[in-house]
Structures are given as structure tokens and as C-alpha cells.
Amino acid sequence: MARIIVVTSGKGGVGKTTTSAAIAMGLAKRGHKTAVIDFDVGLRNLDLIMGCERRVVYDFVNVINGEANLNQALIRDKNCNQLYILPASQTRDKDALNLEGVGRVLEELSKDFKYIVCDSPAGIEKGAYLAMYYADDAFVVTNPEVSSVRDSDRMLGILASKSRRAELNMEPIKEYLLLSRYDSDRVESGEMLSLEDVQEILSLHLLGVIPESKSVLNASNSGIPVILDEKSDAGQAYADVVARYLGEKKPLRFIDSKKGFFRKLFGGK
Amino acid sequence: MNQSSILDFRSGTSFAPILILYSNDMEMISQRLQEKIASAPDFFRNSPVLFDLSELNENDMEIDVAALISRLRQLSLFPVGIRGGDPLQEKQALALAVPVDSGRSRGDPILPEIQKRDDAVPEFQAVIRDAVRTPAMMITQPVRSGQRVYAASDLVILAQVSAGAEIMAEGNIHIYNTLRGRALAGVQGDIEARLFCLDLQAELVSIAGIYKTSEDLKEISRKKPVQVYLQDQALIIEELS
Numbered sequence: 001m002a003r004i005i006v007v008t009s010g011k012g013g014v015g016k017t018t019t020s021a022a023i024a025m026g027l028a029k030r031g032h033k034t035a036v037i038d039f040d041v042g043l044r045n046l047d048l049i050m051g052c053e054r055r056v057v058y059d060f061v062n063v064i065n066g067e068a069n070l071n072q073a074l075i076r077d078k079n080c081n082q083l084y085i086l087p088a089s090q091t092r093d094k095d096a097l098n099l100e101g102v103g104r105v106l107e108e109l110s111k112d113f114k115y116i117v118c119d120s121p122a123g124i125e126k127g128a129y130l131a132m133y134y135a136d137d138a139f140v141v142t143n144p145e146v147s148s149v150r151d152s153d154r155m156l157g158i159l160a161s162k163s164r165r166a167e168l169n170m171e172p173i174k175e176y177l178l179l180s181r182y183d184s185d186r187v188e189s190g191e192m193l194s195l196e197d198v199q200e201i202l203s204l205h206l207l208g209v210i211p212e213s214k215s216v217l218n219a220s221n222s223g224i225p226v227i228l229d230e231k232s233d234a235g236q237a238y239a240d241v242v243a244r245y246l247g248e249k250k251p252l253r254f255i256d257s258k259k260g261f262f263r264k265l266f267g268g269k
Numbered sequence: 270m271n272q273s274s275i276l277d278f279r280s281g282t283s284f285a286p287i288l289i290l291y292s293n294d295m296e297m298i299s300q301r302l303q304e305k306i307a308s309a310p311d312f313f314r315n316s317p318v319l320f321d322l323s324e325l326n327e328n329d330m331e332i333d334v335a336a337l338i339s340r341l342r343q344l345s346l347f348p349v350g351i352r353g354g355d356p357l358q359e360k361q362a363l364a365l366a367v368p369v370d371s372g373r374s375r376g377d378p379i380l381p382e383i384q385k386r387d388d389a390v391p392e393f394q395a396v397i398r399d400a401v402r403t404p405a406m407m408i409t410q411p412v413r414s415g416q417r418v419y420a421a422s423d424l425v426i427l428a429q430v431s432a433g434a435e436i437m438a439e440g441n442i443h444i445y446n447t448l449r450g451r452a453l454a455g456v457q458g459d460i461e462a463r464l465f466c467l468d469l470q471a472e473l474v475s476i477a478g479i480y481k482t483s484e485d486l487k488e489i490s491r492k493k494p495v496q497v498y499l500q501d502q503a504l505i506i507e508e509l510s
């Protein structure tokens with residue numbers, strides 16, 4: 001049986017797709033057969049970040065509509081043969097997905113895969129609802145700012161009350177916090193919320209902190225998930241996230257301000 | 270088999286909302302009901318309902334009971350009793366499997382208006398139980414932004430209540446964690462109701478309709494257990510020592 005992970009946030013542009021690509025690759029690299037699904041119908045983004053946009057023939061909507069079977073639509077990743085991508089359609093509108101169809105596709109994938117990563121669209125409407133409905137685990141991607149934290153909290157309420165697990169009175173979805181685009185200098189200067197602030201408001205199990213990093217943009221420009229850039233801070237942070245998710249203990253990294261560090265070093269205030 | 274293990278009758282009070290009609294215009298009734306239902310779909314969906322015709326009959330306003338019952342059922346309400354009807358109306362109701370309820374019809378509290386906030390996700394959780402002597406409603410999960418809880422009893426919450434969440438109770442509210450959202454105790458007018466929490470950072474606290482907003486709460490020290498109660502119509506917020 002596969003474990004279904006939704007990467008969600010409420011707020012847009014916080015790093016869901018970046019995260020979906022990174023953790024899917026991270027899990028696959030460790031030998032777990034993994035599929036990553038783009039639920040952002042109409043916007044198609046994941047295939048660009050995975051660098052497979054030119055190999056898209058059929059998509060998620062085609063499979064749901066029975067116009068193609070899963071094997072025709074799944075794209076095997078060029079860097080890792082344990083990773084498959086199910087792209088979204090750019091030409092359809094959001095209503096092309098439906099709960100029953102999504103359920104069917106996930107069930108079929110579950111037979112063959114260990115992990116299924118669902119990249120949610122922004123918002124709390126239908127697309128986000130479909131992405132989270134069947135999930136076992138939720139990675140709630142949050143940026144250290146008030147509006148993002150508030151939206152994450154809102155999404156957590158939806159996970160707890162509207163998901164399949166909630167409706168069937170099963171064990172609730174396991175919720176994890178992933179604090180992304182963390183800029184410790186701006187936290188230090190008070191422009192952004194600190195890790196402690198966010199943790200106090202959301203009180204969630206923290207899976208990791210991803211620093212704000214230029215390596216993310218470089219990676220997406222070259223179509224390679226940032227986790228494969230092993231020298232980069234963001235890549236290492238994502239590798240830690242995958243390790244922690246799989247139960248390994250890893251100390252938190254990339255949360256100390258460089259300025260703060262130097263200040264301490266030179267005995268400043 | 271032991272005779273007594275087959276069934277049992279117990280005395281009990283069930284709680285179904287009572288629908289009091291002041292108009293006999295079926296279209297207007299229908300429209301108003303739909304609005305009410307839309308404001309709290311989870312609360313009203315498949316809810317039992319008693320309807321009360323005493324106002325109409327007092328004012329000699331005729332109503333088609335059969336049409337009313339079928340309209341209620343269409344709206345996924347379950348009529349479970351008729352009150353204040355004349356013998357003919359009672360007969361019509363009975364013919365459609367709705368029994369006569371002889372309970373008192375006046376003086377019952379009006380259910381609180383459940384306002385739909387524009388930003389509220391339709392995930393309102395409501396539990397209405399017998400208004401007298403009900404065990405407290407217990408919540409162990411965080412109440413998150415956009416969620417609402419209504420208890421017709423005391424309400425005990427073991428987790429945090431987020432900003433943007435709203436909790437209401439007819440009795441006392443106990444929160445063994447931080448309150449950041451809105452909390453209203455004694456919402457049916459119980460001025461003896463109190464609110465307790467371990468850390469008061471609320472957007473609003475209210476007892477029996479008398480409230481303070483976060484503006485008025487700035488002075489309250491954080492991370493201290495407090496209680497909120499009414500004294501001479503004034504809301505008192507006091508640290509528990």
C-alpha cells in the first residue's frame with residue numbers, strides 16, 4: 001500500500017511545487033518507488049521543475065477521463081528510475097478533476113508505488129480539496145510571515161475536517177510543518193517571523209526549515225529538483241526533511257542568522 | 270433469552286430544533302429556510318425538526334401542512350413532530366408519519382443566529398444536545414482558523430484555538446491551551462457562564478453577549494491562566510493564581 005503525501009499550504013507561491021519535486025526525488029533516490037502528481041490543472045508547473053515538459057504526451061486529466069491509461073501518462077524521471085511524474089493538463093480548466101476520478105487514479109497507483117506525492121494548487125477551493133482528500137500525510141509548507149501562517153492554519157482545519165480520513169473517522173492525517181524560504185537575517189531583524197513564532201502559532205511537528213536560497217531558482221531553471229544539488233543549502237535542507245520523514249534524527253540546520261553569528265563572534269550586541 | 274435484554278424504554282429528552290412559523294407563504298418559508306441552512310449546512314443537514322403552528326393558528330393564517338412537510342423533507346430536514354396545530358392539521362401530519370408533539374411551544378429560547386462569515390469555510394461543526402444537564406462537549410484537536418464549534422453545554426478544549434476560529438457554548442468554556450480566536454460563553458444568555466484558558470490572546474471574549482475585543486485585552490499578561498466572568502454587567506478578566 002502506498003503512502004499518499006499532500007504538499008499543501010493555502011497561500012500561493014510559498015514553495016509547494018519546489019517541495020513536491022524535492023521530496024519525491026529524495027524518496028525515490030533512497031530506493032522507494034515514488035510518483036509525483038501535479039494537481040495544479042491549468043497552470044502546469046511541476047513538469048518544468050522536473051525538467052520533463054517536453055516529454056508530456058498525456059496528463060492526469062486524460063487518465064481520469066479514460067483517454068489514456070496510467071502507463072501512457074506517467075513519465076519516468078531522467079535522473080532516477082524510481083521516480084515517475086504524472087503531469088497536469090495545461091489546456092483544461094480546474095473542473096476537469098473530480099473526487100471519484102482522483103480516487104481511482106490514486107488507488108491504481110497505490111498498487112505499484114511506495115509513495116505518492118500530491119502537489120496541491122494554492123487556495124482552499126476544489127483543486128486543493130482534491131489534492132488533500134485522500135492523503136495519509138500532509139506537508140504544510142509555510143513561509144515565515146503572518147498571512148502564510150494564517151492560511152496554513154486554515155488548511156490544517158480543512159485537513160482535520162474535510163479529508164477522507166476525517167469523514168470516515170479514521171486516524172487523522174499526519175500533519176508536518178515545513179518552514180520554507182526562511183531568511184534568518186530577516187528573521188533576526190524582525191522583518192519575518194521566527195521559527196519559534198511559527199511553531200507557537202501552529203504547534204505542528206516540524207519536518208524542517210528550508211532556507212531562502214538562490215539554488216532553488218537555479219535548479220528550477222535547469223529542470224533538476226534542488227535536492228540533487230547536494231552542495232546547496234536548500235538541497236541539504238530537503239535531504240534532511242526526507243530523512244526525518246523516514247524516521248531518522250537530524251539536527252536542524254540553516255536557522256541561525258549569519259549576521260547574528262558574526263555579532264556573537266565579535267562580541268557585539 | 271432473558272426477556273429484559275430485548276429492549277428497554279428509558280425516559281429521555283431529545284433535542285430537535287423547533288421551527289416556529291410566522292408566515293404561511295410557502296415560497297418565503299422555503300427561501301428563508303434555505304438561507305438558514307446555507308449558513309450552517311452541517312448543522313441542518315438531516316436534522317430532525319419540530320414545527321410549530323401556534324402563531325399561525327392564533328392569527329387565523331391557514332397553511333397546507335402536507336406541502337410544508339414535503340418542503341421540509343426536500344430541504345433534507347426530518348420533521349419529527351407538529352406542535353400547536355388544530356385537529357385537522359394534526360391529522361394531516363399524522364398521515365405523513367409526523368406525530369403530534371404536545372410539548373410547550375412558548376418560551377423556548379430561540380436558536381442563536383448562526384451567521385455565515387464570508388471567510389468561513391463550510392466546515393462548521395455543531396452539536397446541539399439536550400439543553401438541560403448535558404455532559405460537556407470535549408474537543409481534543411486544535412480548533413483552526415475558519416472552524417467553528419457550537420456546544421449546547423459546557424465546552425472543554427484540550428488544544429489551542431487559533432486566530433480566525435470561533436467557539437461558542439451555552440455554558441462554560443474551558444480551554445487548556447492558548448486562546449487566539451473568538452470565544453463566546455453563555456450564548457443563550459447565561460450570565461453565570463465563565464471562560465477559562467491558560468493563555469489569553471483572544472480576538473474576542475464574550476459572556477452572555479457582553480464582550481471585549483483584542484483591543485481591550487492588550488493589558489492582559491500572556492501565558493497566564495485566566496478566567497473571564499460577568500459582574501454587574503461588566504466583563505471581568507482575572508488571573509488565576
Ligand SMILES: Nc1ncnc2c1ncn2[C@@H]1O[C@H](COP(=O)(O)OP(=O)(O)OP(=O)(O)O)[C@@H](O)[C@H]1O
Nearest residue numbers: 012013014015016017018122181211212213216217
Ligand atoms: N527556498 C527557496 N528559496 C528561494 N526561492 C524559493 C524557495 N522556494 C521556492 N522559491 C521560489 O518561489 C517561487 C514559488 O515556488 P513554488 O512554485 O515552488 O511555489 P508554489 O507554492 O508551488 O506556488 P503555487 O502556489 O503558485 O503553486 C518560485 O519562483 C521558486 O523558485
Ligand SMILES: [Mg+2]
Nearest residue numbers: 016017040045
Ligand atoms: Mg505550485
